[in-house]
Amino acid sequence: MTPVDLKQAYRLLNHGPTVLVGSQHAGRTNVMAAAWAMPLDFDTPKIAVVIDKATLTRELVDASGLLSLNVPPVAMKDQVMAAGGMSGKNHTDKLARCEITTQVDPHTGVPLVDGCIAHMACRVLPATAYVAGPHDLILAEVIGAWADERVFSQGRWHFEDAAPELRSLHHVAGGHFYAIGEAVQALPVANA
């Protein structure tokens, strides 16, 4: 994985992929799937993600103040489905059951999910206090970003040049996903 300039980290999420959320506290690590994540700011880079109060991930994020967003490729579709359909509260061996492994980033202490095409290490922002209760919404600053240079280089995605199983996943409903598709170029704007 290659580090991504933090000012360009928003581009990892700009096209709306489903993500895996990594979290860790007091020796417990969890990973859940989330389709509701987006960039919140360019510089300093921030993200917003919806994490239900009932989840183990939310407990670990609330306790540690840290989380990761990881962009899984098509090759991980079954792990994403399993991570979204199984609770770490019910299964202490959830990650083994889901065949998901993580590595802790030594600089931030945040667990990153193996096999993903991008990672963002994030620290929860103070404004979360106002929206995490009523709306399950977590706001966080991006403090580290990495991407797989087979699909992300020179500050942007290049899925069209790589294997189809490296494309990002976009969840529709109930285990139905779309892979990201064909490149489309718009005309430049005159007299903006």
Add this chain to the structure above:
Amino acid sequence: MTPVDLKQAYRLLNHGPTVLVGSQHAGRTNVMAAAWAMPLDFDTPKIAVVIDKATLTRELVDASGLLSLNVPPVAMKDQVMAAGGMSGKNHTDKLARCEITTQVDPHTGVPLVDGCIAHMACRVLPATAYVAGPHDLILAEVIGAWADERVFSQGRWHFEDAAPELRSLHHVAGGHFYAIGEAVQALPVANA
């Protein structure tokens, strides 16, 4: 356009499309492009969208308390690019220049963008007061939803059965988009 059950309205955004944001107040209508939008809740249905304080759209949304999120198809790529690159503050004829037209929904009073494959009429939520200042983040309840039944039926997208120019757009950077791609089915989760 066919009405969508409000409990399934989140599915219009679940796969992460770039949207057009419609707004109107005191006789002025505007449309801007936004890649940073996501569902916030199922029931009651809510959305979150980032709208910069410097925009005309933000003025109109703040004044009216209303906005629409519209999902443009590939066929509208140049209008999306123009709506994202031109400010309604600098051009009172922005919509004509962008070749964008709108229709006001008679029930909610919200302008919906013609040619889009889905629309959500939304009312700004009180919690926005805490996050719109520091983070340009608007939280809103979905009060009306519609989709083009050529691509959305029985509560989900069916892009694989329709023309390529009806696929949703996902912005990467600088006028580069991806269309949503191939359907991918994950295995069901055992022992969840």
